[in-house]
Structure formats: C-alpha cells, structure tokens
Amino acid sequence: MAVKPKVLAAGPALIRAATAVxxxxxxxxxxxxxxxxxxxxxFILHRQPTNMLGLGSALRLTKSTMTGVVARMEAAGLVVRVPDEADRRNFVVTPTERGAQVAEEFERLLRTEVRRMLAVLEPAERDTLAVLLTAVIAGHED
Incomplete structure (x- = not known):
C-alpha cells in the first residue's frame, strides 16, 4: 500500500511541482x-517560425542575447535565419529539418514525462488541476 504524502499548502505545492517539471x-x-x-x-519555432523580436519577447531575452542564442543554434544546424519579408531589418528564424526532429523528440519526451507525473491522479483530478492551473497562469499573465 502506497503511503499518502503530506498535503502541502498551495504555494509550496505549486513551487515543488514547477521545480519537478x-x-x-x-x-x-x-x-x-x-x-x-x-x-x-x-519548441516555439516548431509551432510557428517567428522573427528575432518575437523570439526575444517570448523568451524574455535582450536582442543581443537572442542573437547569440540563435547564432549558436544556427551553427549547430538546428535553425536558419532569413530576411523578414515584412521588415528587411529583421530576420525570421525557422527550424531546419534536424531542428524540427529535435523539437518533436523534445516534445514527445516531455509529454511522456508529464503524463507519468500526472498518472497518480484520477482523470477528474487531472481535469480539476488543469482548471486551477489555468486560472493561476491567467492571473499571472494579467
């Protein structure tokens, strides 16, 4: 018989869950x-190629830091930069075929791990958790 864990307060529980993920x-x-x-x-690019400004904003990185990250990934053959048709001063970053494969593998492995972590919950509990976490995220983003 599994030992029931001590119930944590909401804040520490959220922090521990976020740390585990x-x-x-x-x-x-x-x-x-x-x-x-x-x-x-x-992960972001695999869903939607975007320009450097959009990536910097999504990752909360400065333009110079974003440029360095993208340059290293470009050198590794994971992404390519092409001039942005809408604004020639900017570049659109797109995953290469290898980059897309790595992104898909990352997503598959992460999804598998998160499912494993959530397997201790009943389906209704997972649904309730989703509603509660969505509210926390919405409150944070406001």
Whole structure:
C-alpha cells in the first residue's frame, strides 16, 4: 500500500511541482544536447517560425542575447535565419529539418514525462488541476 504524502499548502505545492517539471525539462534538454533556452526556442519555432523580436519577447531575452542564442543554434544546424519579408531589418528564424526532429523528440519526451507525473491522479483530478492551473497562469499573465 502506497503511503499518502503530506498535503502541502498551495504555494509550496505549486513551487515543488514547477521545480519537478523544470528538472525534467532540463534533463530532457540536456539529453538532446540543448540548453533549456534552446529547447524552448525550438519548441516555439516548431509551432510557428517567428522573427528575432518575437523570439526575444517570448523568451524574455535582450536582442543581443537572442542573437547569440540563435547564432549558436544556427551553427549547430538546428535553425536558419532569413530576411523578414515584412521588415528587411529583421530576420525570421525557422527550424531546419534536424531542428524540427529535435523539437518533436523534445516534445514527445516531455509529454511522456508529464503524463507519468500526472498518472497518480484520477482523470477528474487531472481535469480539476488543469482548471486551477489555468486560472493561476491567467492571473499571472494579467
């Protein structure tokens, strides 16, 4: 029989859960030869190629830091930069075929790990957790 864990207050529970997910994010990124920033960037780009300004904003990085991150990923063959048709002063960053494959593998591994973490909950509990976390995220983004 499994021992029931001590119930934590909401704040510490959220922090511990976020830490657990972040640890898995970091582990999976590392296994794929990526930093967490690179994994996040590939994840974003795989869904929607975007310009450098949009990436910097999404990752909360300065323009110079973003340029360095993208340059390293370009050198690794994960992304390419092409002039932005809408604004020739900017570049659109797109994953290469290899970058797209790495992004898909990252997403698959992370999804598997998160499902494993949530497997201790009943389906109705997962639904309730989703509603509650969505409210926390919305409150944070306001």
């Amino acid at each position: 972040t640890e898995e994010y970091e582990r999976i990124s590392s296994e794929l030869g990526l930093t967490m920033q690179q994994a996040r960037l590939l």
